[in-house]
Amino acid sequence: MSRAVLKLQNITKIYKVSKEVEVKALDNVTLEVYEGEVLCIMGPSGSGKSTLLNIMGTLDRPTSGRVIVDGVDVTDLNEKELTRLRCLKLGFVFQMYNLISTLTALENVMLPMFFSGRYTLRECKERALILLKLVGLERWASHRPNQLSGGQQQRVAIARALANEPSVILMDEPTGAIDIVSAAGILRLVKCLNEYLGVTFVIVTHNPELAQIAHRTVFIRDGRLFYSMEEALKLRITSEYDYSVLEAQLKLLELTAKGLKRMVEEGVMSPQEYERSKEDILKKLNRIKEKLSKSDLRSLMKKK
Amino acid sequence: MRRAIGLIQVAVLFSARDMGTRKTRTFLTILAIVVSVSTLVALRTVGVGMHAEVEKQLRGLISADLILLSEEINIPESIVGIVKQVPGVKSVAPVIFITGKVGISRCYLAGVRMEDLRSFFNLTVTKGRLPYPNETDFILVDESIYLDNRVFLGKYLPVKALYISSRVEYLKVIGVSSSFLGIRGASLFSGAALPLEKLQEMISRKGYVSHILVKIEEGYSLDTVRNELKKIFPEANIVQQKDIFEAIMKVLKVIESVLMAITLIGLLVAALGVMNTMTMTAREHIREIGIMKAVGADSTHILVIFLTEAFLMSVIGGILGIIVGYIEAHFVKLLLLKMGLMMDIPIFFVPEIGALGLFVAISISLLSAFYPSWSAAKIRPLEALRYE
Numbered sequence: 165m166s167r168a169v170l171k172l173q174n175i176t177k178i179y180k181v182s183k184e185v186e187v188k189a190l191d192n193v194t195l196e197v198y199e200g201e202v203l204c205i206m207g208p209s210g211s212g213k214s215t216l217l218n219i220m221g222t223l224d225r226p227t228s229g230r231v232i233v234d235g236v237d238v239t240d241l242n243e244k245e246l247t248r249l250r251c252l253k254l255g256f257v258f259q260m261y262n263l264i265s266t267l268t269a270l271e272n273v274m275l276p277m278f279f280s281g282r283y284t285l286r287e288c289k290e291r292a293l294i295l296l297k298l299v300g301l302e303r304w305a306s307h308r309p310n311q312l313s314g315g316q317q318q319r320v321a322i323a324r325a326l327a328n329e330p331s332v333i334l335m336d337e338p339t340g341a342i343d344i345v346s347a348a349g350i351l352r353l354v355k356c357l358n359e360y361l362g363v364t365f366v367i368v369t370h371n372p373e374l375a376q377i378a379h380r381t382v383f384i385r386d387g388r389l390f391y392s393m394e395e396a397l398k399l400r401i402t403s404e405y406d407y408s409v410l411e412a413q414l415k416l417l418e419l420t421a422k423g424l425k426r427m428v429e430e431g432v433m434s435p436q437e438y439e440r441s442k443e444d445i446l447k448k449l450n451r452i453k454e455k456l457s458k459s460d461l462r463s464l465m466k467k468k
Numbered sequence: 469m470r471r472a473i474g475l476i477q478v479a480v481l482f483s484a485r486d487m488g489t490r491k492t493r494t495f496l497t498i499l500a501i502v503v504s505v506s507t508l509v510a511l512r513t514v515g516v517g518m519h520a521e522v523e524k525q526l527r528g529l530i531s532a533d534l535i536l537l538s539e540e541i542n543i544p545e546s547i548v549g550i551v552k553q554v555p556g557v558k559s560v561a562p563v564i565f566i567t568g569k570v571g572i573s574r575c576y577l578a579g580v581r582m583e584d585l586r587s588f589f590n591l592t593v594t595k596g597r598l599p600y601p602n603e604t605d606f607i608l609v610d611e612s613i614y615l616d617n618r619v620f621l622g623k624y625l626p627v628k629a630l631y632i633s634s635r636v637e638y639l640k641v642i643g644v645s646s647s648f649l650g651i652r653g654a655s656l657f658s659g660a661a662l663p664l665e666k667l668q669e670m671i672s673r674k675g676y677v678s679h680i681l682v683k684i685e686e687g688y689s690l691d692t693v694r695n696e697l698k699k700i701f702p703e704a705n706i707v708q709q710k711d712i713f714e715a716i717m718k719v720l721k722v723i724e725s726v727l728m729a730i731t732l733i734g735l736l737v738a739a740l741g742v743m744n745t746m747t748m749t750a751r752e753h754i755r756e757i758g759i760m761k762a763v764g765a766d767s768t769h770i771l772v773i774f775l776t777e778a779f780l781m782s783v784i785g786g787i788l789g790i791i792v793g794y795i796e797a798h799f800v801k802l803l804l805l806k807m808g809l810m811m812d813i814p815i816f817f818v819p820e821i822g823a824l825g826l827f828v829a830i831s832i833s834l835l836s837a838f839y840p841s842w843s844a845a846k847i848r849p850l851e852a853l854r855y856e
Binding site: 218221223224243244247248250251252256258262263264265266267271275276278279280281283284285288324327328 | 471473474475477478481482485486488489755756758759760761762763764765766767769848849850853
């Protein structure tokens with residue numbers, strides 16, 4: 165097996181929402197990204213996949229655990245060192261492209277090279293043009309982001325991510341904001357870059373189509389990492405809520421009925437209208453009755 | 469080194485684009501800088517011109533080394549003879565110096581003995597002539613009285629001493645003099661000279677004067693002569709012209725400080741303007757800061773980028789401000805003339821003032837942009853990327 169370019173060891177991330185409330189976004193996640201692979205991380209919204217990607221990209225720090233990039237533990241680096249690391253080792257592609265609106269496509273691609281300080285202006289320009297050619301946007305070099313389609317903007321973003329030849333490119337929902345045809349184009353581009361140039365990609369998505377181009381797919385659910393879909397789906401959905409929902413519904417119906425009665429007494433509502441509304445309420449009551457006929461709920465109800 | 473150059477290139481590119489995209493905001497900020505810098509430049513230019521003019525007038529004056537003076541016209545003319553006897557005194561001129569009106573112009577009236585005009589005051593005329601011996605009903609005026617009254621040489625103008633007498637005398641304008649008798653040290657205001665006797669007659673103070681001007685023989689010290697005079701006239705108020713110069717310069721300093729204070733308020737407004745803009749700019753760019761930090765920009769990069777924008781605006785505003793200020797100075801001069809300052813202030817471009825204007829513009833912009841830029845630079849990339 166090839167070497168791991170990015171390693172997460174026992175990563176846990178806890179967000180403190182307030183003094184009492186804590187959210188565990190990641191729970192003891194261990195993951196390795198190998199050189200030359202396309203790794204897909206799938207999971208529904210709120211599962212912690214963006215947090216995972218941000219920690220991989222050193223944009224966020226884990227509460228515990230280690231992040232290792234190219235064999236170097238970067239967990240405790242300071243902000244300046246992390247900036248340098250991001251500049252040279254990591255490429256980012258975001259869902260909303262995140263291009264700088266006042267700069268042209270070419271200048272956007274030049275930006276990371278500028279910041280790296282490795283190249284002269286002329287070299288930056290030359291490299292940026294080649295990169296734009298690579299993603300098929302050579303002709304659009306002097307266009308601003310708002311003059312480009314979503315798919316084109318995402319290609320510019322990919323070219324920008326490639327600028328300093330990073331060890332790995334991290335993509336957050338790269339096709340999330342673009343149409344199907346453009347998305348297919350982006351996927352082809354990723355596949356091509358991976359196959360021909362050996363670029364390593366980590367793609368976070370909830371779009372299962374992306375998994376087609378991945379060598380490996382992992383699943384994340386409720387902050388925990390699973391290596392297969394079946395495992396991930398083992399999280400059962402319980403019916404603990406049912407009773408309280410029914411109770412609330414009963415209370416609401418009672419208040420509605422009271423209101424209707426008053427309105428008909430005061431003459432604000434016609435009796436016909438009242439009858440219709442009453443039927444509605446009765447229908448809803450029947451539904452509750454049906455639910456209650458299930459034995460387990462009935463016993464629950466008795467307990468209360 | 470290459471990194472620094474690269475950074476500045478990015479910063480200039482980014483700032484120029486940003487300024488171009490947000491034209492109204494950029495325009496208003498530059499306008500604030502222009503207004504304040506131009507105020508500074510205009511007021512300083514007028515101040516320097518005024519200073520120069522006053523100095524020139526002071527230098528151009530026929531210097532009386534010592535002046536015996538009184539607030540009222542109660543010095544007997546006859547003491548001239550006594551003063552002349554004092555060792556070291558070269559020449560003496562008794563004069564009356566009061567405020568008055570010539571035609572429509574308010575000005576100083578100087579009552580002067582005919583013989584003193586040439587010998588003591590060395591008065592020369594730019595138009596017309598000096599009086600003939602024994603000529604009595606004449607008046608010599610300065611340029612501004614001459615122009616204001618649209619009078620011709622040889623015509624008569626009504627002359628009146630203010631506050632003392634209501635008598636009006638019609639006197640013939642025979643000449644125009646550019647410099648005037650600086651009797652109270654300097655004639656910052658318009659002046660006219662007429663025969664001493666005529667003025668005494670007009671105000672019914674025959675035989676009395678308000679000032680006695682004294683010139684000193686070379687080789688004698690001012691103080692010796694002064695002490696000698698003090699001995700003879702213990703009650704007299706004797707001043708040196710030097711003291712008067714200093715007093716005038718002090719007044720000028722006060723005027724200049726008031727002008728400076730006004731300028732400072734202008735500068736403060738500009739500083740707040742720039743700060744406001746830079747805070748808005750930083751806020752508008754928070755997402756972009758996040759992007760730049762994600763692709764490898766550190767806090768220094770961000771700081772430099774924002775300060776560059778402030779710098780560019782301040783340079784543009786500063787240069788425009790200097791030009792506008794120079795033009796404004798002419799208007800200030802006209803305004804002062806309209807308000808009654810009878811003085812032709814020369815307006816000339818002073819490179820130091822230009823440099824000061826530019827320096828102030830740049831430093832104020834950078835100072836007021838620093839805090840917003842710094843707080844923008846410090847923001848964590850993730851927070852910035854989440855910012856909507």
